[in-house]
Amino acid sequence: MSEPTATAPARAYREGLDRGELRYQRCDHCEGAVFPPRVLCPDCGSQELTWERSAGRGTVYAATVVRGRDGARGVVLVDLDEGFRMMSRVDGIDPATVEIGTTVRFTAADEGDERVAAFMKEAQR
Numbered sequence: 153m154s155e156p157t158a159t160a161p162a163r164a165y166r167e168g169l170d171r172g173e174l175r176y177q178r179c180d181h182c183e184g185a186v187f188p189p190r191v192l193c194p195d196c197g198s199q200e201l202t203w204e205r206s207a208g209r210g211t212v213y214a215a216t217v218v219r220g221r222d223g224a225r226g227v228v229l230v231d232l233d234e235g236f237r238m239m240s241r242v243d244g245i246d247p248a249t250v251e252i253g254t255t256v257r258f259t260a261a262d263e264g265d266e267r268v269a270a271f272m273k274e275a276q277r
């Protein structure tokens with residue numbers, strides 16, 4: 153039996169992460185950025201979604217610190233320059249220093265045996 157079609161977008165996304173790429177979809181019909189990956193455009197219902205690679209630059213929209221077994225971890229909502237928003241984690245910086253409006257850059261990080269999206273603080277100029 154073949155895999156349900158609905159799992160295909162998530163798989164394509166994970167394959168991107170394995171290559172160090174942050175992928176999202178853009179709707180060919182309404183040109184909206186689509187994230188998380190899906191089969192239909194949430195705005196217009198079109199199935200014509202094209203994969204694109206994000207440049208990985210974004211701005212923190214919301215930030216919080218989650219305390220777990222491995223210590224404190226920063227969880228953020230990031231607005232990517234291409235026009236989509238995603239929840240992710242921050243790496244390489246004290247989570248307490250992440251603020252709304254902080255400029256961040258995507259990186260692929262290992263989490264257990266999975267690669268996940270993470271964000272690092274953009275170097276200050």
Ligand SMILES: [Zn+2]
Nearest residue numbers: 179182193196
């Ligand atoms: Zn659309």
